Amino acid sequence: MENSIYKKNGQSMKNVMGIINNALDESFLDKLTAHRSLASVPFGGRYRLIDFPLSNMVNSGITNVGLLLQSKYRSLMDHIGFGKAWDLDRKRNGLFILPPSHIYKADRAYKGDLQNFSSNIDYIERSDQEYLIIGSPNIVANIDYRDAFKFHLQNQNDITIIYKEVDVFRRDTSYILLNTDDHDRIIEMKVNPKDKYYTKISLQRYIIKKDLLLDIIDDCISMGQWDFVKNAIIGNLNKLKVYGYPFNSYASVINSINGYYKANLELLKPDVWQELFLKGGPIFTKPKDEAPSSYKSGANAKNILAANGCSIEGEVKSSILFRGVKIHPGAVIKNSIIMQKSIIGKNAKLENVILDKGVQITADKSLKGDINLPMIIAKNSIV
Amino acid sequence: MPKVEMLAMLLAGGKGSRLGVLTNNIAKPAVPFGAEYRLIDFPLSNCSNSGITTVGVLTQYKPLVLNRYIGSGSSWDLDRHTGGVTVLPPYVKEGGGHWYKGTADAIYQNIEFIDLYDPEYVLVLSGDHIYKMDYSKMLEFHKEKKAEVSIAVLEVPWEETHRFGIMNTNQEQKIIEFQEKPKEAKNNLASMGIYIFNWETLRKYLNEEAERNEDSAGDFGHNIIPAMMNDQLAFYAYTFKDYWKDVGTIESYWQAHMDLLGDQSKLDLQDRKWVIYSVNPNRPPQYISGKAEVENSIINKGAQIMGRVKNSVLFFGVKVGRDAVIEDSVILPNSSIASGSHIKNSIIGRNVTIEKNSQIGVDSDSDQIKITVVGDEELIPESSQIKSGTVVG
Numbered sequence: 070m071e072n073s074i075y076k077k078n079g080q081s082m083k084n085v086m087g088i089i090n091n092a093l094d095e096s097f098l099d100k101l102t103a104h105r106s107l108a109s110v111p112f113g114g115r116y117r118l119i120d121f122p123l124s125n126m127v128n129s130g131i132t133n134v135g136l137l138l139q140s141k142y143r144s145l146m147d148h149i150g151f152g153k154a155w156d157l158d159r160k161r162n163g164l165f166i167l168p169p170s171h172i173y174k175a176d177r178a179y180k181g182d183l184q185n186f187s188s189n190i191d192y193i194e195r196s197d198q199e200y201l202i203i204g205s206p207n208i209v210a211n212i213d214y215r216d217a218f219k220f221h222l223q224n225q226n227d228i229t230i231i232y233k234e235v236d237v238f239r240r241d242t243s244y245i246l247l248n249t250d251d252h253d254r255i256i257e258m259k260v261n262p263k264d265k266y267y268t269k270i271s272l273q274r275y276i277i278k279k280d281l282l283l284d285i286i287d288d289c290i291s292m293g294q295w296d297f298v299k300n301a302i303i304g305n306l307n308k309l310k311v312y313g314y315p316f317n318s319y320a321s322v323i324n325s326i327n328g329y330y331k332a333n334l335e336l337l338k339p340d341v342w343q344e345l346f347l348k349g350g351p352i353f354t355k356p357k358d359e360a361p362s363s364y365k366s367g368a369n370a371k372n373i374l375a376a377n378g379c380s381i382e383g384e385v386k387s388s389i390l391f392r393g394v395k396i397h398p399g400a401v402i403k404n405s406i407i408m409q410k411s412i413i414g415k416n417a418k419l420e421n422v423i424l425d426k427g428v429q430i431t432a433d434k435s436l437k438g439d440i441n442l443p444m445i446i447a448k449n450s451i452v
Numbered sequence: 453m454p455k456v457e458m459l460a461m462l463l464a465g466g467k468g469s470r471l472g473v474l475t476n477n478i479a480k481p482a483v484p485f486g487a488e489y490r491l492i493d494f495p496l497s498n499c500s501n502s503g504i505t506t507v508g509v510l511t512q513y514k515p516l517v518l519n520r521y522i523g524s525g526s527s528w529d530l531d532r533h534t535g536g537v538t539v540l541p542p543y544v545k546e547g548g549g550h551w552y553k554g555t556a557d558a559i560y561q562n563i564e565f566i567d568l569y570d571p572e573y574v575l576v577l578s579g580d581h582i583y584k585m586d587y588s589k590m591l592e593f594h595k596e597k598k599a600e601v602s603i604a605v606l607e608v609p610w611e612e613t614h615r616f617g618i619m620n621t622n623q624e625q626k627i628i629e630f631q632e633k634p635k636e637a638k639n640n641l642a643s644m645g646i647y648i649f650n651w652e653t654l655r656k657y658l659n660e661e662a663e664r665n666e667d668s669a670g671d672f673g674h675n676i677i678p679a680m681m682n683d684q685l686a687f688y689a690y691t692f693k694d695y696w697k698d699v700g701t702i703e704s705y706w707q708a709h710m711d712l713l714g715d716q717s718k719l720d721l722q723d724r725k726w727v728i729y730s731v732n733p734n735r736p737p738q739y740i741s742g743k744a745e746v747e748n749s750i751i752n753k754g755a756q757i758m759g760r761v762k763n764s765v766l767f768f769g770v771k772v773g774r775d776a777v778i779e780d781s782v783i784l785p786n787s788s789i790a791s792g793s794h795i796k797n798s799i800i801g802r803n804v805t806i807e808k809n810s811q812i813g814v815d816s817d818s819d820q821i822k823i824t825v826v827g828d829e830e831l832i833p834e835s836s837q838i839k840s841g842t843v844v845g
Contacts, residue, residue: 114737115753153526154734339739346736356732360721361487361752364761366714372742377488377753378722382715389737393722 082130082215085276086162086198089122090205090297092139092169092182097325100447101425102141108206109145110329111408111426113336113345114389115376117148118323120354121211122204122274127155128350129214131202133162135192137185139169148355155353165192181295186286193279201282203297205273209332210320211349212274217314221276227309228281228302230255231274233320238265240441242328245271245298253313258303269313272320275302281309319344330423330443333389333406337372359392367398376409383413397432404440422446454534456506456569458591458648460499461562463555464492464579465512470701473801473827473845479511481579482518483705484784484802486712486721487752487765489730490521491699493528494584495577496537497728500528502587506535506569509579510558512551515541521731528729540565557670560658566651574654576647576672582708582719583696584726585646590690594648599688601653601680603627604646606692616642617673619689627687632673641689644696647672653685695719706799706823709765709782713748721750733785735768743774759791773808780821781813784828797821797840801828809835816840 095107102110108119119136126134134157136149151157152164167189171179186193193201200221202214212231221229232247243261247269250256258271285301294300305311319341321332336342346352359378364370369384378393383400391409396402399416406423413419414432421438425448430436434452438444446452468480475483481492492509499507507530511518518539525537540562542551552558559566559576566574573594575587585604594602605619613634620629620639631637657676661668668675681687695718697708711718721728735754740746745760752768759776766772770783773791780797787804789795795806797816806812810832813824817840824838827845838844 337739339741342736342739351734352736353734356734358727358729358732360728361750361765362738363717363722364746364749364751366748368747370740370746371744373740374737375740376737380722387742393724 082218083132084198085129085131085200085202085214085218086193086196086279087122087126087131087134088137088186088193088201088203089119089126089134090137090182090185090203091119091142091145092137092185093205093207098323098329099326100445101326101329101423104141104448105144106139106141106206107323108136109142109148110323111391112209112323112329113333114374114391116352116354117145118206118209119145119149120352121209122206123149123155124350124352125210125212125214126202126204127157127353129212129218131214132157132159133165133196133198135165135167135189137167137169137182137189139179139182139185142168150355154355162197167192181300182297183286183289183295183301186282186297187290190283190286194283196279199279201275201277201279203275203277203282207323208272208274208320209323209345210272210316211318211345211352212272212316212320213349214274214276217274217316218276220312220314224312225310226312227277228305228311229276229314230258230302230311231272231316232269232313233272233316234269236268239322239325239328239331241325242322243324244322245273247271247313249313253315255306255311255313258298258306260298260303270322272316272322273298318348326443326445327441330406334387334404336374336389337387342374357392362390365398368396383415391426400430406443425450428452454569456535456571458504458573458575458587459506459508459535459566459569459571459651460495460504460575460577460587461559461566462492462495462499462507462509462577462579463558464509464518465515465552465558466578466580467513468580468700471699471705472702472843473825474702474705474799475514476827476845477514478517479513479515479579482521483580483699484767485582485699485705486709486728487750487767488721489728491582492518492521492579493728493730494582495579496522496525496528496530497726498583498585498587499577500530500729501726502585504575504587505530505532506571507537508540508562508565509537510540510552510562512542512558515539523731527731535569538565552670554669554671554675556658556661556672556676557668559654560662560670563655563658566655571651574649574651576649578645580700581645581696581698583644583692584694584719584723584728585692585696587646587648590646590648593690594688597625597688598686599648600650600685601677602648602688602690604644604692605641605689606644606696608640608642610637610640613637613640613642618642621689625689625691627681627689630677630681630687641691644692645698653680702799702823702825706782706797710763710780712750712765713763733768741774744772759789767802790834796824798824798826800826801830801845803829804832805830806832807834807836810838811836812838813840813842 095102157164171188246267248257362379375390376392382398383396385402411428418435427449464481468475524531738755754769759772767785769786771788792809798813822841
């Protein structure tokens with residue numbers, strides 16, 4: 070049995086609570102976020118994006134996690150349930166769903182994600198922990214937060230931001246860039262700048278003392294500022310000790326269709342899936358009791374990641390198959406992402422395509438996207 | 453305590469000695485099956501899907517793994533306010549206690565447990581059969597026939613009748629005679645080891661048997677059923693027409709896995725209307741490399757396939773190295789087969805390491821298959837040659 074909480078001699082995280090901020094712009098994923106929030110976008114064969122930050126928190130020893138919600142959260146709540154899959158169905162602490170209560174107020178115009186913090190401020194205040202780690206669901210990585218928290222305490226930081234140094238920026242993907250001094254103190258931070266001067270990208274994990282966060286939120290709101298990153302963090306770079314903490318293993322920022330598509334296909338590289346799934350703690354997800362996958366005679370599967378419940382009779386190459394996908398004889402699939410319960414008819418051809426859940430491709434159909442602009446077929450479509 | 457109409461008692465105490473090394477460390481019902489499951493998942497899932505939510509699991513031989521596996525029963529949706537799963541090992545009562553002597557003695561020793569729920573009927577199941585069955589239909593049959601005992605039966609080929617308990621029935625499916633492993637069978641309906649008893653009747657016979665004979669083997673087949681037959685109680689045979697397999701031997705265990713394969717498998721595990729639940733080990737998706745070839749096989753999550761897999765069942769976390777070949781075999785969880793090795797007609801236990809260029813069971817004759825077995829945790833060193841029919845461990 071893996072028991073990652075005790076495997077490393079890291080900092081105790083009993084005094085840290087987690088917040089996952091789902092009040093983010095998610096429109097860039099187009100049809101994939103038409104019916105669901107960014108956090109519940111399927112990823113990597115059997116996961117949803119939220120599984121990564123949530124598992125990271127649990128594996129780091131955090132037992133109190135709040136999920137800030139903004140919109141389209143039915144599928145997210147269905148996925149998370151009471152948090153049992155993450156061992157967060159607890160009598161003390163555990164998982165807290167934090168809905169956007171501000172939408173019921175008379176003045177309904179949405180101002181920014183600090184509103185979500187503010188309307189759930191009671192939960193944050195009432196929690197026993199003195200520190201928070203705030204994350205967002207659009208980063209796919211397996212991060213142990215204990216080392217960063219240790220650094221946060223030892224260096225007496227006000228805010229610590231986990232970052233990754235990159236040499237290549239993925240096309241069409243926007244990043245939060247950091248400029249630091251030689252000691253990793255953050256002196257400049259930009260959200261989605263056109264010109265990418267700096268090579269450190271924020272992994273959007275913020276460690277901060279609770280009292281300080283409450284003060285900052287109060288401060289921002291009283292000045293009419295409502296954006297967590299731009300106002301609460303960037304607005305305080307000069308006043309507070311804000312440090313970066315490097316993360317050196319695999320991490321992917323999902324901030325565009327192309328980024329989403331490439332991050333999925335990237336999992337087919339053994340060093341990537343090993344780093345993401347096997348080197349750190351396990352990535353937990355809601356179990357579905359699918360039977361194992363079945364490869365029939367005549368199946369030709371090469372370079373794929375497949376979840377359980379698939380039934381493969383055709384040819385599939387360099388693709389990601391989610392749970393319960395059926396591929397009929399003669400079908401040929403390349404460089405594609407096929408989500409849960411999609412069915413590919415006889416002799417159909419798919420290349421560079423993302424099929425959302427429950428799509429049916431009828432026999433002999435042929436669909437092709439571009440390797441840099443995959444074709445997306447919306448949930449439950451019949452083509 | 454609320455009343456329960458039918459309660460299930462699952463006999464899970466057996467050692468399963470005919471499974472040899474596969475049950476060295478675990479009770480037979482905990483033996484892995486079908487790439488994802490353990491044997492006990494089948495009766496427990498059948499109970500859950502049939503709406504039977506009070507289940508006693510009788511354990512005795514090496515119960516630790518099984519107990520942990522069952523846990524609160526939540527995996528089978530059997531963590532209930534009333535009932536749910538209760539693990540029942542033998543325990544000490546006033547005046548002492550003893551091990552379960554036999555199947556009926558195990559029930560006898562738990563009369564108090566059953567009485568807590570005051571059931572009309574008791575369903576008795578074994579933990580080592582592979583099948584999907586709706587017990588609620590059998591109960592309907594039992595009620596319709598006004599039976600005191602119903603036994604689920606299966607048509608078996610006439611030439612195999614000598615291996616089973618055979619039920620001779622009349623046209624109303626009433627059982628008129630019971631033949632244990634007959635040389636000359638009068639019928640080909642074999643008992644599947646699934647019984648529904650009216651609880652009052654069964655309790656009476658269990659108590660009488662215990663009072664009459666202190667040295668009784670406490671066995672349904674030898675003691676209780678014959679006594680009931682003697683008294684001409686209403687026995688009915690409920691005919692089951694779907695797939696059923698007793699996996700009591702190495703050969704039948706291997707064959708049951710082969711039955712899962714083929715384009716029309718005999719037991720559809722992917723049927724979402726009758727899901728077989730399990731504890732669901734959390735693993736990443738399975739990876740099939742660009743060089744791999746996989747055909748007519750069932751593979752579970754967390755497997756990493758770099759070689760060739762044909763007509764085989766691979767459990768979670770199995771690794772198959774480059775140029776390794778797995779044919780007609782069953783590989784249990786977390787075992788790894790290094791590059792260049794060749795495995796045929798074999799069952800490889802859990803956490804086995806097979807080093808490079810080893811040959812296991814490759815000399816196997818296709819006319820008379822002899823299954824090779826490698827027990828749990830074994831290490832097979834580089835370039836080993838293991839003859840077909842060998843048991844390692």
